[in-house]
Amino acid sequence: MNHVLRKPEVSTFYSLDELHEMSMAEGLSLFKEYINPQLGRMYHLLGLADRKPVKAQGLIIDMSDGSQVLDMTAGLAVLNVGHNHPxxxxxxxxxxxxxxxxxxxxxxxxxxxxxxxxxxxxxxxxxxxxxxxxxxxxxxxxxxxxxxxxxxxxxxxxxxxxxxxxxxxxxxxxxxxxxxxxxxxxxxxxxxxxxxxxxxxxxxxxxxxxxxxxxxxxxxxxxxxxxxxxxxxxxxxxxxxxxxxxxxxxxxxxxxxxxxxxxxxxxxxxxxxxxxxxxxxxxxxxxxxxxxxxxxxxxxxxxxxxxxxxxxxxxxxxxxxxxxxxxxxxxxxxxxxxxxxERLVEKSEQLGAYLLAELLALKTKHAGILADVRGAGLLVNIELKNLASSIAKKFPLPIPDEVISKVTTGGVITELYEKHNILVYTPLHNHNLIMVSPSLTISKAQIDQFVQAIDDVLSTNLIEKGLTYLKRVLG
Ligand SMILES: Cc1ncc(COP(=O)(O)O)c(C=O)c1O
The missing domain is CATH 3.40.640.10 (Type I PLP-dependent aspartate aminotransferase-like (Major domain))
Incomplete structure (x- = not known):
């Protein structure tokens, strides 16, 4: 095979300043073209690619549209001391x-x-x-x-x-x-x-x-x-x-x-x-x-x-x-x-126990959707019941199982992010789980904010939310 080495088109290289100014739409399109098209699509479907983070401090991410997102992921348990600790x-x-x-x-x-x-x-x-x-x-x-x-x-x-x-x-x-x-x-x-x-x-x-x-x-x-x-x-x-x-x-x-x-x-x-x-x-x-x-x-x-x-x-x-x-x-x-x-280990134990108790109280209230809530310190897993069959009944077309099994969780993640400005995630191997692993610097007020938001989301019609999300997935 004949390889022709492309000359670097230096004039089209992005400078750092240009990337600082780049819109999320443009960034996502570059991401799909040069990194991973399907991963880019997933960000889009979950509604995570619309706003650009401009600053992050503690558990708060300031977004380009002036909104503030409460980060309950700690970047997948990476930011135990919070974003940009001084x-x-x-x-x-x-x-x-x-x-x-x-x-x-x-x-x-x-x-x-x-x-x-x-x-x-x-x-x-x-x-x-x-x-x-x-x-x-x-x-x-x-x-x-x-x-x-x-x-x-x-x-x-x-x-x-x-x-x-x-x-x-x-x-x-x-x-x-x-x-x-x-x-x-x-x-x-x-x-x-x-x-x-x-x-x-x-x-x-x-x-x-x-x-x-x-x-x-x-x-x-x-x-x-x-x-x-x-x-x-x-x-x-x-x-x-x-x-x-x-x-x-x-x-x-x-x-x-x-x-x-x-x-x-x-x-x-x-x-x-x-x-x-x-x-x-x-x-x-x-x-x-x-x-x-x-x-x-x-x-x-x-x-x-x-x-x-x-x-x-x-x-x-x-x-x-x-x-x-x-x-x-x-x-x-x-x-x-x-x-x-900062005694963050003790904080993790105490505030984790508080978070778990608050979520367990929701388990009775939302028994139709919450299968279980489990925690150790500030690592909490919220297990949702799989509403896939109820959603599938309402959807006119046959849908692959692997798509339908993810829609309830997708609906919850999107709703928490878009309506309540709260970031959570689902793990790689079990899409009925919502994982919560905030920075150990979290305050009680931030835990309350999260619990109220999840209570609100679980009070909505999740079959409808799942359906909306499914329509997004299927384009
Ligand atoms: C328990 C455990 N071990 C190992 C790894 C792999 O770490 P990395 O993604 O940094 O390779 C992970 C990643 O999530 C993990 O959760």
Whole structure:
């Protein structure tokens, strides 16, 4: 094939000033043309592409038309300290003004070391070796590799749970039970075995049934969330005691994924603190970078790290260019310090309990539509009943199931945004859920505002709302 390299049409390149001035309509059309047409369409359908955010502070996003949106997403549990926290801005500004070294790759960074020290002080004793990277998937990928290196190549089996999401890289997708669609289309890593979430006996059975000669199990790793963030599923009492006992008996590496639940989200600094468990590796990301830095990593038990990467020739066996960060490090140091100084973990616990109680009161009032409300700290899942069949009855044309199953939630999200200026979201794998994960800096008044709005939306005719949304979807 003959490739003709197009000359860059520099005269048509956008300047930053032009992008600051660009309308949302133009931006959406560019997004569809150059990024992802169907994702662009989804923004449009949900009514999220009409107003342009011009400023964000705390939980409030100022929009181009003068309206103010209450952000109940925290950017998918990223902004635990709120949008543009002044201390985060100041730390980054100081770093930039000092013209500090950007990449600490070839010179050891005291800043990185200090952050690693602070993180390890938040962990149970022994967890004191930290690896930094850019995302949750990379954090889990690194954790899985460390576990594999520690247990050795004769114990390759990784056990994961049926309801789980650990990322979209090849390895993490292979251990993400909730990602059914993704797993249909991509090759799986071999030796990954699924067990039901919360069932420790099923885990033990897998461990026992994969023994090789001399009785040693081929299971080397178990990866799990202490609270399943999407859907807010808590394991039964005693689950982690048993998991931990089995892991210790067979020297299986226990990885706890705190990417979503970490840094105060569930009313504890880490969700595993709700349980009586000491993990071998803890992965984290999201809130760590306070929305300013695409940042993550893992903390591991010293003994694991030393055995896996303790030789000089293995010192960079697992590494990336960008674990030589500068500005990301000062951001994360402040992110954790703000959570501690402003007592955001306690706030998450107390205000989360208040939010949950208010929403549970609505459950009785809206029994026809609210299936359940579940929460831990400031992570709340509102489960809607599926009104699809009632909506389908009112719609004259046959509609694909996957479209109809999303319309009730789509209707609620759109109504909350367009009528009440409140931003919520539905997760990747269960479209009957509305997820609420506001910044931990939220006020009681903002919780009241949200609860009143959702009460109002649920009081409207949701079959009609779903129908309106469906008409939008079908054009
Ligand atoms: C529990 C959990 N683990 C891992 C990930 C993957 O993180 P990332 O999207 O940064 O790769 C996510 C993302 O939502 C998550 O919720």
């Amino acid at each position: 201390r985060i801005l100041a730390a980054r500004k100081q770093w930039a003004e000092q013209q500090q070294l950007e990449i600490w790759k070839f010179i050891p960074s005291p800043y990185q070391a200090g952050l690693a020290h602070n993180l390890s002080k938040l962990m149970p004793a022994g967890l004191n070796k930290v690896f930094f990277c850019n995302s949750g998937a990379e954090a889990n990928e690194g954790a899985l590799k460390l576990a594999q290196k520690y247990v050795g190549m004769d114990r390759p089996i990784v056990v994961y749970t049926d309801i789980s999401f650990h990322g979209k890289s090849h390895a993490t997708l292979s251990v993400s039970g909730s990602e059914r669609e993704g797993n249909k289309h991509f090759k799986q890593m071999s030796d990954c075995i699924e067990v039901p979430y919360g069932n420790a006996d099923a885990f033990e059975q897998v461990v026992q049934s994969h023994k090789k000669t001399f009785g040693k199990t081929r299971v080397g790793t178990f990866i799990v969330e202490a609270i399943r963030s999407e859907g807010l599923v808590k394991p039964p009492e005693g689950y982690f005691d048993k998991i931990q006992a089995v892991c210790r008996k067979h020297d299986i590496v226990l990885i706890l994924d705190e990417v979503f639940c970490g840094f105060g989200r569930t009313g504890k600094m880490f969700a595993f603190e709700h349980q009586n468990v000491v993990p071998d590796i803890v992965s984290f990301s999201k809130a760590f970078g306070a929305g300013k830095a695409s940042f993550g990593g893992f903390v591991s038990q010293d003994r694991l790290f030393q055995k896996a990467y303790g030789k000089l020739k293995h010192a960079t066996l697992h590494s990336t260019t960008y674990n030589g960060f500068g500005e990301e490090i000062v951001t994360a140091i402040e992110s954790i310090n703000i959570i501690r100084d």
